[in-house]
Amino acid sequence: MIELRDVHKAFGSNHVLRGLNLTVTSGESMVVIGGSGSGKSVLLKNILGLIQPDQGKILIDGQDVTQLPRDAFLARFGMLFQGGALFDSLPVWQNVAFRLLRGSLKRTWDEAREIAIEKLRRVGLGPDVADRFPAELSGGMQKRVSLARAIAAGPEIIFFDEPTTGLDPIMAGVINDLIREIVTEMGATAITITHDMTSVRAIADRVAMLHNGKMRWVGPIAELDTCGDPYVTQFVSGSPDGPIETLR
Amino acid sequence: MIRALASVGAGVLALLAVVGRFAIFTGQTISHLFRPPFYPREFGVALMQIGYFSLPVVGLTALFTGGALALQIYAGGARFSAEAVVPQIVAIGMVRELGPVLVGLMIAARVTSSIAAEIATMKVTEQIDALVTLSTHPMKYLTLPRVLAATLVMPVLVGVGDVIGIFGGFLVGTERLGFNAATYLKNTADFLEPLDVISSLSKGAVFGFIAALMGCYFGMNSARGAMGVGRATKGSVVAAAVLILAANFLLTEAFFSA
Numbered sequence: 001m002i003e004l005r006d007v008h009k010a011f012g013s014n015h016v017l018r019g020l021n022l023t024v025t026s027g028e029s030m031v032v033i034g035g036s037g038s039g040k041s042v043l044l045k046n047i048l049g050l051i052q053p054d055q056g057k058i059l060i061d062g063q064d065v066t067q068l069p070r071d072a073f074l075a076r077f078g079m080l081f082q083g084g085a086l087f088d089s090l091p092v093w094q095n096v097a098f099r100l101l102r103g104s105l106k107r108t109w110d111e112a113r114e115i116a117i118e119k120l121r122r123v124g125l126g127p128d129v130a131d132r133f134p135a136e137l138s139g140g141m142q143k144r145v146s147l148a149r150a151i152a153a154g155p156e157i158i159f160f161d162e163p164t165t166g167l168d169p170i171m172a173g174v175i176n177d178l179i180r181e182i183v184t185e186m187g188a189t190a191i192t193i194t195h196d197m198t199s200v201r202a203i204a205d206r207v208a209m210l211h212n213g214k215m216r217w218v219g220p221i222a223e224l225d226t227c228g229d230p231y232v233t234q235f236v237s238g239s240p241d242g243p244i245e246t247l248r
Numbered sequence: 249m250i251r252a253l254a255s256v257g258a259g260v261l262a263l264l265a266v267v268g269r270f271a272i273f274t275g276q277t278i279s280h281l282f283r284p285p286f287y288p289r290e291f292g293v294a295l296m297q298i299g300y301f302s303l304p305v306v307g308l309t310a311l312f313t314g315g316a317l318a319l320q321i322y323a324g325g326a327r328f329s330a331e332a333v334v335p336q337i338v339a340i341g342m343v344r345e346l347g348p349v350l351v352g353l354m355i356a357a358r359v360t361s362s363i364a365a366e367i368a369t370m371k372v373t374e375q376i377d378a379l380v381t382l383s384t385h386p387m388k389y390l391t392l393p394r395v396l397a398a399t400l401v402m403p404v405l406v407g408v409g410d411v412i413g414i415f416g417g418f419l420v421g422t423e424r425l426g427f428n429a430a431t432y433l434k435n436t437a438d439f440l441e442p443l444d445v446i447s448s449l450s451k452g453a454v455f456g457f458i459a460a461l462m463g464c465y466f467g468m469n470s471a472r473g474a475m476g477v478g479r480a481t482k483g484s485v486v487a488a489a490v491l492i493l494a495a496n497f498l499l500t501e502a503f504f505s506a
């Protein structure tokens with residue numbers, strides 16, 4: 001279980017998170033929506049400890065993340081970065097198998113390669129991609145390699161930052177199914193950030209909307225269309241008219 | 249008046265803060281030397297990149313400098329009929345000063361800049377964050393292998409530079425200035441002391457440490473965006489070059505001032 005209590009984070013005068021509360025229970029698929037620049041990526045980085053919150057607490061299974069041993073903590077996580085963040089000095093398969101080639105989860109070279117190719121297959125990439133370098137792939141392919149890397153070591157908790165952005169509709173569908181599978185089959189806890197309403201409906205058990213540094217609304221996916229919150233309604237319908245300001 | 253004092257104070261504080269951050273970074277790097285896991289593959293790649301692939305640059309720099317040095321010493325020595333000292337002065341000049349300093353500066357240009365640009369790019373494209381989430385410590389995986397490799401391989405590069413520099417002087421001396429080859433070599437060998445060589449190689453190790461550390465430090469602390477990468481690269485080369493020259497003065501003082 002992941003709990004955020006009154007988390008604040010500012011970059012200089014830019015107050016991104018302003019007292020954010022969120023609880024994600026184990027085995028649940030939470031989708032976070034919210035305007036561009038509202039702090040969704042910052043939220044995930046706070047949980048992972050890549051950014052330290054200015055104020056507030058983050059708990060994993062009831063324990064403060066700052067108290068947990070770092071290595072054991074991170075070994076439970078997988079993260080898909082919004083920009084992919086593939087290591088461009090390594091071929092694709094070594095990116096995917098990065099965790100399996102070193103550290104506590106180390107496997108043999110051949111085993112790691114086999115697992116990497118299997119994970120690539122799950123994100124719709126053939127074995128011919130394995131020996132190429134990230135810079136030789138298209139943006140959407142890089143995204144999928146990055147997704148394969150996030151799930152390669154079978155993490156308990158997975159964060160997906162915009163997994164389907166830049167993919168064609170069919171591939172987006174494949175990735176949505178994959179994320180759903182990972183949650184239901186492997187029992188993983190997932191937090192997904194997306195702007196794609198089809199993805200939201202395909203992936204989410206519950207949805208949280210981030211606005212003005214706080215969770216504006218949190219509820220089950222079934223209530224997304226009927227919650228009556230004008231912010232949520234405007235966001236879901238994509239209408240320029242409503243309480244969310246659009247500068248033009 | 250108070251404002252002037254305040255700005256001086258702020259400047260001093262900023263300087264101290266930078267020195268402090270350097271010191272912490274250095275301490276962290278060294279501390280990883282004693283804590284597993286280690287990444288031998290990264291270390292091997294760094295050895296190749298910093299050592300092997302720098303050989304052409306080092307060789308050419310040393311060759312031309314040794315040759316020019318021989319010409320200058322001959323011309324200068326001729327003013328008081330001391331042309332014969334060419335082998336001795338070339339040897340001592342190359343080994344004590346020019347070898348380590350020139351190789352150090354070439355490494356600052358070639359290696360520091362590329363380390364800084366690579367790590368800064370990794371930083372701005374979130375690859376450093378990705379490393380952390382994959383349970384890999386960036387200092388251990390990126391900084392330590394490079395700093396260690398540079399520290400170990402630079403004495404070798406400096407040694408090669410010294411030898412090629414002396415050879416450059418030898419070529420000019422025997423081909424252009426009419427020295428006898430055997431005498432030239434004998435004079436060189438007789439004149440050099442063990443301390444000359446030890447100081448040369450020690451300087452190499454220190455300069456290698458500085459060059460790689462500055463690349464890593466500026467890369468890791470890069471600001472966001474392409475401009476951040478550019479600034480990190482520039483800063484790393486300037487800092488490495490200045491620190492290498494300063495360290496050279498201090499080491500020369502320590503080795504030879506007695």
Ligand SMILES: Nc1ncnc2c1ncn2[C@@H]1O[C@H](COP(=O)(O)OP(=O)(O)OP(=O)(O)O)[C@@H](O)[C@H]1O
Pocket residue numbers: 011014016034035036037038039040041042043082
């Ligand atoms: N490292 C950083 N330094 C300074 N400001 C930052 C940093 N990271 C994020 N920000 C700022 O925090 C705010 C939120 O950024 P974040 O990346 O979380 O947005 P987001 O909700 O993920 O948006 P998008 O949907 O466009 O990805 C932005 O205003 C951004 O400029």
Ligand SMILES: [Mg+2]
Pocket residue numbers: 040041042082161
């Ligand atoms: Mg984002």
